[in-house]
Amino acid sequence: MDRNKSFYKWDRLILFSGGVESTAILSSMANDTDFAVTFTKEKWQNKNDWVNIEAVKRIITKLKIKNHLFYDIPPPANFDLSLHRAHRHQVDVIYPFVLYFLRVNPQISEVYYGNNSGDRNAAYVMPLHDEWFDIFSIGWDLDPASTAKDYKRRINVVHPLGKLTKKEHWMLIPDEVKPDVYSCWARMGPNPSEEPCGTCEKCEKRKKLGLPLG
């Protein structure tokens, strides 16, 4: 059996949050062989949730993205990242599911992850991403009797617009989609605010770059 052949035609996974960078990717380079996935935590979301589901749906519709899925991460039992001494991050909740997607869809050879040119300087979180990207890239083979070819198969994690600034990303988004690209923390979670708060870290970043609040 050739496990690189699949019923599904898509061969690229796009991680789509509804934020500026991933919306710029969907706006400028997505095609029908891409599969976009938005991870949510609908059943246990709180004010720190990272997605506004309704806004994401509007973006997907407006951009006519053919293959998109919400994947609702199950509530972890008795688990609170903030209570643990290890300085980990929400990527540690999301990325195991990305790994799962890659393993059950062996035709996928590339993962697109939105990143801007400033993100590299930003922070402790980038090494955490990199650790996971390394794990994604390792080939594997479920069937020990098959040829070793799949062990060599690499999955590339790509930041396709990573050399562009956040503002340049913003400019790639069609005007009719821009009002649905939310960043403000107050607009995420179960009872999202209608308007951006203007004071959270995400709003401050937009102000600094001269982008409208969203």
Ligand SMILES: [Zn+2]
């Ligand atoms: Zn805000």
